[in-house]
Amino acid sequence: MMxxxxxxxxxxxxxxxxxxxxxxxxxxxxxxxxxxxxxxxRTELTLSFDYEVAQENPESEFIxxxxxxxxxxxxxxxxRAVSTIRYVTVDQLTLNNAVEKMKKFLNANREQVEIRSAKxxxxxxxxxxxxxxxxxxxxxEESREVWINMQTGKNDIKIRKNKSKIFYSSDNTNNxxxxxxxxxxxxxEQAYNVVKEEATRNSRIGVNKLExxxxxxxxxxxxxxxxxxxxxKMSRKGISTEKINELSLKSEALNLEKERQLNExxxxxxxxxxxxLEYGILYFMPLIEYKVKIVSKGTVNEIVVYYNxxxxxxxxxx
Numbered sequence: 387m388m389x390x391x392x393x394x395x396x397x398x399x400x401x402x403x404x405x406x407x408x409x410x411x412x413x414x415x416x417x418x419x420x421x422x423x424x425x426x427x428r429t430e431l432t433l434s435f436d437y438e439v440a441q442e443n444p445e446s447e448f449i450x451x452x453x454x455x456x457x458x459x460x461x462x463x464x465x466r467a468v469s470t471i472r473y474v475t476v477d478q479l480t481l482n483n484a485v486e487k488m489k490k491f492l493n494a495n496r497e498q499v500e501i502r503s504a505k506x507x508x509x510x511x512x513x514x515x516x517x518x519x520x521x522x523x524x525x526x527e528e529s530r531e532v533w534i535n536m537q538t539g540k541n542d543i544k545i546r547k548n549k550s551k552i553f554y555s556s557d558n559t560n561n562x563x564x565x566x567x568x569x570x571x572x573x574x575e576q577a578y579n580v581v582k583e584e585a586t587r588n589s590r591i592g593v594n595k596l597e598x599x600x601x602x603x604x605x606x607x608x609x610x611x612x613x614x615x616x617x618x619k620m621s622r623k624g625i626s627t628e629k630i631n632e633l634s635l636k637s638e639a640l641n642l643e644k645e646r647q648l649n650e651x652x653x654x655x656x657x658x659x660x661x662x663l664e665y666g667i668l669y670f671m672p673l674i675e676y677k678v679k680i681v682s683k684g685t686v687n688e689i690v691v692y693y694n695x696x697x698x699x700x701x702x703x704x
Contacts, residue, residue, distance in 0.1 A: 391435045394449055396667055397459050400470050411436035424458045472554035474671040476695045479506055491700040500679040507565035509673040510536040511545055514577040514666050518585045521658040532577040536568045537692050538701045541580050551696050565675055581661050589657035601651050609644035613637055
């Protein structure tokens with residue numbers, strides 16, 4: 387339910403609309419006039435995302451799978467590139483006992499860790515939402531989101547799992563310098579590859595390997611028998627050279643036909659996949675950027691470490 391509310395909120399905000407949560411699973415929505423046709427000519431709506439909440443607020447539109455408004459929103463999101471910018475709000479951007487906490491993160495002794503500098507920066511996390519289609523006997527679709535940490539260059543699974551902890555506004559309320567070490571196109575390609583690899587793995591799981599194996603064996607055995615019979619004909623006594631050449635050509639034709647049918651069968655049982663970007667959300671998040679010196683076995687390394695106040699944890703620049 388929360389995922390559905392997030393999605394609808396993201397799309398409406400991308401339209402330039404305003405979504406104001408009024409209570410649990412209930413929102414007041416203002417829609418720009420240019421998109422009123424999507425909502426049956428209305429520009430002001432109340433949306434509910436929970437059945438009981440919808441029952442308690444009969445004037446609201448219940449948003450669930452198959453509902454008219456949700457279908458319209460999905461069609462809108464699929465018809466154009468939808469992106470949203472959000473500025474993460476945090477109570478305070480401070481960290482006490484930074485060295486102690488950092489040495490645990492780095493698995494190092496206190497004597498090995500020295501903080502050379504620390505400053506507040508504005509980091510960026512990009513949430514890419516993709517639609518994956520699996521096509522075999524029938525088409526199945528699913529959604530997949532990937533979060534790219536633009537400071538570290540990682541596919542950030544931890545922030546994705548903890549996204550419910552993120553609070554945000556549409557305005558930037560601080561003047562921290564931007565700290566990025568990856569561009570959006572690189573992040574998009576990385577996220578796309580993550581989804582494509584996962585979809586490919588899932589498509590292999592979806593193949594009925596036992597039935598495919600039976601069909602492949604059936605075709606192979608059938609043509610092996612035909613080729614064996616043809617070979618016996620070629621080994622007969624007194625057979626003419628002309629007949630041998632004719633049977634030899636027939637063997638080549640049988641082998642070609644066998645390969646063709648095997649390829650067709652493989653194609654039939656292979657799940658075809660397609661991946662498309664539905665929308666992206668940019669989260670600008672206040673972070674503390676530390677430049678850290680680590681001394682280990684006579685070797686000195688300088689690294690950049692980020693403290694994330696939402697997760698209350700560190701990330702290290704790759």
